[in-house]
Amino acid sequence: MSDLLLGLVIGLVLGMVLGAVAVQIYRLRVKKLRNARTRAELKGNRVSTVAQMLHFAIQSAPSAVVVVDKRRNVVLSNTRAHELSLVHERSVNREVWEAVEKVFADQEPREVAFTPPPRRGNRPVIAVAGLAQLLSLQDDRYAVVYATDDSEHIRMESARRDFVANVSHELKTPVGAISLLTETLISEKEDPESVEYFGTKLINESRRMSQMISELIALSKLQGAESLPDPEVLSLDDIVEEAFDRCRLSAEAADIELVKDSGVEALVHGDKALLVTSVTNLVTNAINYSPAGTSVSISREMTENQAIVRVTDRGIGIAPEDQKRLFERFFRVDKARSRNTGGTGLGLAIVKHVMANHGGSVSVWSRVGTGSTFTLELPRYKGEGNALPEGEQPVVPSQCALSGGEEEQDGVREHRVNRVRRRTEQGGKE
Numbered sequence: 001m002s003d004l005l006l007g008l009v010i011g012l013v014l015g016m017v018l019g020a021v022a023v024q025i026y027r028l029r030v031k032k033l034r035n036a037r038t039r040a041e042l043k044g045n046r047v048s049t050v051a052q053m054l055h056f057a058i059q060s061a062p063s064a065v066v067v068v069d070k071r072r073n074v075v076l077s078n079t080r081a082h083e084l085s086l087v088h089e090r091s092v093n094r095e096v097w098e099a100v101e102k103v104f105a106d107q108e109p110r111e112v113a114f115t116p117p118p119r120r121g122n123r124p125v126i127a128v129a130g131l132a133q134l135l136s137l138q139d140d141r142y143a144v145v146y147a148t149d150d151s152e153h154i155r156m157e158s159a160r161r162d163f164v165a166n167v168s169h170e171l172k173t174p175v176g177a178i179s180l181l182t183e184t185l186i187s188e189k190e191d192p193e194s195v196e197y198f199g200t201k202l203i204n205e206s207r208r209m210s211q212m213i214s215e216l217i218a219l220s221k222l223q224g225a226e227s228l229p230d231p232e233v234l235s236l237d238d239i240v241e242e243a244f245d246r247c248r249l250s251a252e253a254a255d256i257e258l259v260k261d262s263g264v265e266a267l268v269h270g271d272k273a274l275l276v277t278s279v280t281n282l283v284t285n286a287i288n289y290s291p292a293g294t295s296v297s298i299s300r301e302m303t304e305n306q307a308i309v310r311v312t313d314r315g316i317g318i319a320p321e322d323q324k325r326l327f328e329r330f331f332r333v334d335k336a337r338s339r340n341t342g343g344t345g346l347g348l349a350i351v352k353h354v355m356a357n358h359g360g361s362v363s364v365w366s367r368v369g370t371g372s373t374f375t376l377e378l379p380r381y382k383g384e385g386n387a388l389p390e391g392e393q394p395v396v397p398s399q400c401a402l403s404g405g406e407e408e409q410d411g412v413r414e415h416r417v418n419r420v421r422r423r424t425e426q427g428g429k430e
Contacts, residue, residue, distance in 0.1 A: 058076070059078045059079060063080060063146055064077075064078065064080040064081035064084045064128075064130065065078050065145070066078075066081045066086050066087055066092060066096070066144070066147075067135060068097070068100055068142070069141055070104055070141060072092060072097055074090050075142060081145075083125075084148075085117060086147055095114040096147075099132045103134060104134075104140065104143060107134055107140060109132065109133040110131070110132045110133075111129070112128075112147060113127070113130075113150070114127075114128055115128075123151070124151075126151045126154060126155075127149075127151050127154045128147050128150060129150035130146050130147025131145070131147075132145045171209065174206075174208050174209040177205045181202040181205065182202065184198050185198045185202065230271060231269055232269070232270075233267055233268075234268050234269070234270060234275065234381075235266075235267060236263075236300060236302075236307045236309065237264065237265070238272075239268075239272065240263070240298055240300060240309060243279035243283055244258060244260055244283070244298060246280050247284055247287060250284065251287050254287050254288075255292035256292070256294060256296055257296070258283070259295050259296070260298040261297075261299045263300055264300045264301065265302070266300070266307035267380065267381040267382075268307050268381055269358075270358045270378070271358075274358075277354065278362075279376070282348075282376070283298065283311055286313035286315065286374075289313065290315035290316075291314075294313070294314040294315070295314065296312070296313045297311070299312070304380075305379065306377050306379065307378045308377050309376040309378075310373055310374070310375050310376075311374045312372070313371050313372055313373075314371040315371050315372065316369070317366050317367050317369050318364070318366035318372055323364055323366060326348055326364060327348045327349055327351070327362070348362075355377075358378055359378070360376060360377050360378040362374065362377075363375045
């Protein structure tokens with residue numbers, strides 16, 4: 001009986017061992033077959049002929065390519081052609097086909113330009129431009145169309161025309177005033193009081209035109225993405241203090257109290273003159289748009305990666321629809337007030353581009369009748385590893401942040417602004 005039991009145990013153990021070995025052999029075999037199949041698939045996908053090479057080259061081309069025959073059949077097209085709406089469901093675009101028909105008629109190349117139907121996206125295509133020509137002079141059965149997205153060129157041309165029109169209009173005002181004042185001054189040269197009055201007006205208009213020209217030159221350099229002239233390690237407190245001192249007299253003249261906090265020990269890397277100008281422009285705007293007897297607050301904050309400056313006023317506020325255009329050149333919320341204070345409409349545009357050239361951003365929170373808070377955010381300098389090599393530009397965001405149009409709860413915004421105001425007011429008055 002014991003021998004029988006022993007035999008059963010030995011048989012069971014041998015069966016388990018043989019089963020485990022069989023399972024392992026099966027797994028190895030499956031893995032081998034899978035690897036062989038993968039190698040075969042990779043080999044099948046490899047480019048092995050000139051035709052395959054040309055096919056992949058056309059399909060991955062950044063420009064749209066379409067080949068059509070005389071019956072308007074699409075013989076060949078790549079992905080970009082569908083994205084730019086040259087081809088839709090195997091049918092060539094009507095405006096493209098009109099150009100192709102002329103090519104078939106006289107065998108002369110034709111330019112193609114059309115506006116594609118609107119599509120959803122952050123940067124929709126608004127213009128497509130290209131060339132249609134015969135595929136080969138020896139075979140006139142086929143025509144090829146090459147096209148690219150021309151939207152950026154159209155946007156730049158539109159911006160250039162708007163800029164020239166705006167500059168012409170803005171310079172026309174002080175030039176006309178100077179001419180009129182000069183004529184009046186000559187006609188009233190026998191009256192000392194009139195000479196003094198119109199002479200003072202003449203000086204003011206001349207200064208305003210000079211300021212506008214200087215700001216236009218500065219803005220042109222900033223928009224040209226030139227390297228920062230002399231980047232250096234700067235104290236955020238020194239930048240704010242210098243801007244504060246520049247605005248002190250204009251604040252006193254407008255009966256505005258300037259308030260600042262105790263400061264933070266934050267360092268930034270950049271051009272001091274440009275950064276001081278940015279803060280000065282924000283403080284000057286806050287003074288110009290605040291009623292007499294109110295205050296303008298400057299606060300600073302330091303996070304792990306950013307140095308932040310906020311300028312808060314208790315002025316007229318900015319409507320939501322105006323906040324979206326606030327950083328455009330020559331845009332003014334209140335044109336009458338801007339002209340009375342000598343504003344050029346370029347200050348905030350300069351701030352936006354200075355922040356972009358320093359790798360920072362500018363944003364605004366505002367409510368009509370309550371006031372506004374402008375926020376500058378700059379990358380913190382943390383040591384040699386954080387410094388930029390000489391002549392190298394910081395990474396510039398694709399677009400400066402303008403949070404005035406974002407969907408954020410008003411209660412949260414108001415709480416944040418009130419907290420900043422309390423902190424700045426407790427920081428002491430200069």
